[in-house]
Structure formats: C-alpha cells, structure tokens
Amino acid sequence: MSSADTRPRRRADAERSIARIVSAARDCLSRDPDATVDDIAKAASVGRMTVYGHFRTRPELVEAALAEALRAGEQTLAGVDLGGDARQAMSRLLASSWSLVAESAALLSAAQRVLPEGRLRELHTGAADRVELLIVRGQSDGVFRTDLPVTWLVNAVQYVLHGAAEEIRLGRLDAAAASGIVTATVQSILAVPDPVGQVRSGT
Amino acid sequence: MSSADTRPRRRADAERSIARIVSAARDCLSRDPDATVDDIAKAASVGRMTVYGHFRTRPELVEAALAEALRAGEQTLAGVDLGGDARQAMSRLLASSWSLVAESAALLSAAQRVLPEGRLRELHTGAADRVELLIVRGQSDGVFRTDLPVTWLVNAVQYVLHGAAEEIRLGRLDAAAASGIVTATVQSILAVPDPVGQVRSGT
DNA sequence: AATAACTCGTATCCTCTTGTACGACTTACA
DNA sequence: TGTAAGTCGTACAAGAGGATACGAGTTATT
Numbered sequence: 001m002s003s004a005d006t007r008p009r010r011r012a013d014a015e016r017s018i019a020r021i022v023s024a025a026r027d028c029l030s031r032d033p034d035a036t037v038d039d040i041a042k043a044a045s046v047g048r049m050t051v052y053g054h055f056r057t058r059p060e061l062v063e064a065a066l067a068e069a070l071r072a073g074e075q076t077l078a079g080v081d082l083g084g085d086a087r088q089a090m091s092r093l094l095a096s097s098w099s100l101v102a103e104s105a106a107l108l109s110a111a112q113r114v115l116p117e118g119r120l121r122e123l124h125t126g127a128a129d130r131v132e133l134l135i136v137r138g139q140s141d142g143v144f145r146t147d148l149p150v151t152w153l154v155n156a157v158q159y160v161l162h163g164a165a166e167e168i169r170l171g172r173l174d175a176a177a178a179s180g181i182v183t184a185t186v187q188s189i190l191a192v193p194d195p196v197g198q199v200r201s202g203t
Numbered sequence: 204m205s206s207a208d209t210r211p212r213r214r215a216d217a218e219r220s221i222a223r224i225v226s227a228a229r230d231c232l233s234r235d236p237d238a239t240v241d242d243i244a245k246a247a248s249v250g251r252m253t254v255y256g257h258f259r260t261r262p263e264l265v266e267a268a269l270a271e272a273l274r275a276g277e278q279t280l281a282g283v284d285l286g287g288d289a290r291q292a293m294s295r296l297l298a299s300s301w302s303l304v305a306e307s308a309a310l311l312s313a314a315q316r317v318l319p320e321g322r323l324r325e326l327h328t329g330a331a332d333r334v335e336l337l338i339v340r341g342q343s344d345g346v347f348r349t350d351l352p353v354t355w356l357v358n359a360v361q362y363v364l365h366g367a368a369e370e371i372r373l374g375r376l377d378a379a380a381a382s383g384i385v386t387a388t389v390q391s392i393l394a395v396p397d398p399v400g401q402v403r404s405g406t
Numbered sequence: 407a408a409t410a411a412c413t414c415g416t417a418t419c420c421t422c423t424t425g426t427a428c429g430a431c432t433t434a435c436a
Numbered sequence: 437t438g439t440a441a442g443t444c445g446t447a448c449a450a451g452a453g454g455a456t457a458c459g460a461g462t463t464a465t466t
Contacts (some may be wrong), residue, residue, distance in 0.1 A: 009466055047414040163362030188391050250444035
C-alpha cells in the first residue's frame with residue numbers, strides 16, 4: 001500500500017473512465033478555470049453522473065486534475081539533466097517542459113479558487129521548488145542575477161510561461177516559435193544585468 | 204457637448220454615488236474578475252439597487268470600470284516624458300504607472316468575458332499602443348532587442364506587471380520594493396541580449 | 407453464465423446571481 | 437419649502453450549476 005491500488009477492487013473500464021475524465025479535466029480547466037462538471041464530462045465523452053461516481057465534488061475533481069498534471073510535470077523534470085551550466089540547464093528544462101509548466105500554472109489558478117489554502121502548497125511542493133533550486137545554483141555560480149529576490153525570479157518566469165500559453169491560445173503567438181521565444185525571454189530575466197547599457201548611457 | 208455633461212440633469216449626490224461605485228468596481232474586479240454586483244455595491248457602501256439604478260446590467264458596470272481605469276491610465280501616460288533614451292523613458296513610465304497598468308490588465312481580463320469581442324479593442328486602443336510605440340522607438344534606436352516580436356515584448360511586459368501585482372496581493376512581494384524590481388525585470392526583457400554570456404561559454 | 411461493478415439518463419433540490427417591480431424614505435436644489 | 441431625483445430594502449422571477457436519489461441497462465471478471 002505504497003501508492004498504487006488505493007482501493008482493493010476496481011474494474012478496468014472504471015480505471016479507463018477515470019483516466020479519460022482527469023485528462024479532460026486538465027484540458028478544460030486549462031482553457032477555462034470555470035469549466036463546468038458537465039463540460040468536463042462531455043469532453044470525456046462520459047455522462048455527468050459517471051463523473052460524480054468517481055469524484056464526490058467538483059473540487060475533488062479539480063484536485064485530481066492538478067495532481068496528475070504536477071505528477072506529469074515532475075516526471076518530465078526528472079528526465080532533464082540539470083547539471084552543468086545553469087543557463088544551459090534552464091534552456092533544456094524550458095525546451096522540454098515549458099508548455100506543460102504553463103498548463104499546470106493555468107490549472108493552478110483554477111485550483112486556487114476551489115481548494116483550501118494549504119492544500120495547494122502541499123501539492124505544489126517539488127515542482128516549482130526544483131526550478132528554484134536551479135536558479136539558486138545559477139546564482140551561486142555567478143551566471144544568474146542576484147540583485148532580485150529568488151522568489152520573484154521564480155514567479156516572474158512562471159508568469160511569462162503563463163503569458164506565452166495565453167498568447168498562443170489567442171492566436172497572437174506562433175506555437176512553433178514559442179519555445180525559442182520563451183527561452184530567450186527567460187534567459188534575459190535571469191541573466192546578470194549588463195551594468196553598462198541598463199539605464200546609464202544617456203547621450 | 205464635447206465630453207462633459209453627457210446628460211443634462213443629474214444631482215450631485217448621484218454623481219458621487221456613481222463615482223464611488225465605479226471606483227469600488229475597479230477595486231473588486233481587479234482582485235476578483237467574478238466579483239458580484241452585490242460585492243461591488245457593498246464595497247461602495249451602497250445598496251445593490253442603487254447600482255442598478257445607474258447601470259442597467261453588470262457588463263455595463265464592468266465596461267464603465269474599465270473605461271475609467273483606461274482613462275486614468277492614459278492621463279498618467281500623458282504626463283510622462285517619453286522622449287530621450289527609450290530605456291530611461293520606460294523606467295519613468297513604469298515608476299509612475301506600473302501598478303495602474305497592472306490593475307488595468309486585471310480589469311481587462313475581467314471585461315474579456317462579459318464584453319463583446321470588438322468592444323475591448325475599441326476601448327483599449329491607445330493605452331497599450333503607446334507602450335508599443337515606445338518599444339518600437341527603442342528598437343530603432345538600437346537600445347531594445349529586435350530578435351523577438353514586438354507583440355510578444357509588449358505582452359510579456361504586461362504579464363510581468365500583472366504578476367507583480369498578484370505577488371503583492373499574496374504578500375510574497377514587498378509593495379515598496381516592487382517598483383524597482385519591476386523596472387529591473389522589464390529592462391532585462393527589453394534589453395539587447397548579451398551575445399557572450401547568453402547560452403555559450405560552457406567550460 | 408452469474409454477479410458485482412460500472413454507466414448514465416431523468417428528475418429533483420439547493421444555492422447563488424442576475425435583473426425587475428414596488429414602495430417608502432431621504433435629500434438636493436430651485 | 438415643495439418637488440423631483442435619488443436611495444435602498446424587500447420581494448420575486450428566471451437561469452445556471454452543483455449535488456443527491458433512483459433505477460434500468462451494460463460490461464468486466466470469476
């Protein structure tokens with residue numbers, strides 16, 4: 001009873017239904033944090049009652065969707081080599097997972113409104129924390145800026161990713177080019193600011 | 204009949220009520236895009252019916268709130284010297300209006316869901332457009348990067364401002380220090396990337 | 407094949423929010 | 437000071453969404 005077989009008996013098709021529902025929930029909630037249970041059911045090609053058969057309340061469903069997204073995020077994160085130059089590591093990280101992180105961020109804001117305060121931090125620990133560690137390492141290696149709070153840097157990156165996802169949804173940003181653009185933007189945010197050209201150099 | 208006295212007769216206290224309601228709407232909607240008419244009324248220390256006395260529907264109220272926020276934004280913008288070095292101009296702009304711009308952005312997303320498609324662009328023209336012009340000028344002056352689409356840069360700045368406002372709301376960012384942090388972050392996003400330290404320089 | 411598990415439609419209840427109607431009270435303003 | 441304008445509470449209709457109950461049909465598993 002470590003993590004699998006939460007319940008002793010469950011039929012295979014039920015398992016499949018649950019998977020479809022959670023997946024649909026991720027899709028719907030990422031697009032619209034206010035997605036209805038009925039919307040999600042329809043997206044999963046499943047009756048609304050089936051959803052309630054597996055998730056007692058809507059918040060419970062939202063939490064399940066978020067948990068799965070975070071799990072997927074952590075798995076992807078685990079597959080990325082975070083060693084070597086912190087900047088390159090960050091680029092690798094973004095290249096392989098930025099859209100996923102962005103999606104999780106949208107889900108996160110969806111969950112923020114229906115889950116109790118502490119529950120979020122509880123679930124979210126580890127995902128963003130590992131990004132923070134990478135940034136901190138980059139700082140102590142002297143390749144990332146130290147003039148701004150780490151908390152801010154982490155969140156600023158989050159917001160940029162979220163924004164990029166939104167821009168794509170609105171058709172204002174090419175999905176194919178997004179990865180490069182996001183990476184360039186994030187690198188600029190994290191890089192040690194150039195003391196010469198920043199605000200000085202009037203005339 | 205240029206812009207004032209839209210209607211010939213209105214009592215002074217009604218004018219005051221309207222001002223209070225619109226102001227409350229800005230506050231509430233900036234914090235929660237789904238704020239109820241009742242919430243707004245309570246925040247304005249006014250009966251819900253009074254609100255409906257001045258605004259037929261909730262969307263109408265949202266539009267009024269947005270319009271006023273944009274008006275305030277444009278006024279502030281007009282008072283800022285956008286000449287000289289584009290970077291310095293941007294810093295001046297952010298120093299005097301970043302929180303206001305951030306608030307407008309939140310309101311904008313609130314309005315996005317209740318106003319018809321075209322109405323938004325119609326109202327919003329001018330506010331963000333002037334920022335875009337400044338960025339473009341900075342680009343042609345060679346002090347802002349040109350390797351990323353202008354649309355993206357404008358929106359990335361928007362998202363960062365929005366994020367900063369959110370961080371303050373959540374108590375994760377000191378309001379006093381925010382201005383400097385925001386400015387530094389935006390400057391980094393817009394600055395011409397350093398070709399040396401960006402991704403190269405492995406070992 | 408038998409059975410327990412699962413699916414899923416319908417009907418129902420509850421709550422919240424928007425918007426309207428009415429009417430009494432208060433206040434600005436001429 | 438009289439009157440129109442404005443305030444605002446209560447009540448009400450309508451619609452949406454969450455959640456429960458019930459029950460008949462379907463399917464996986466033994």
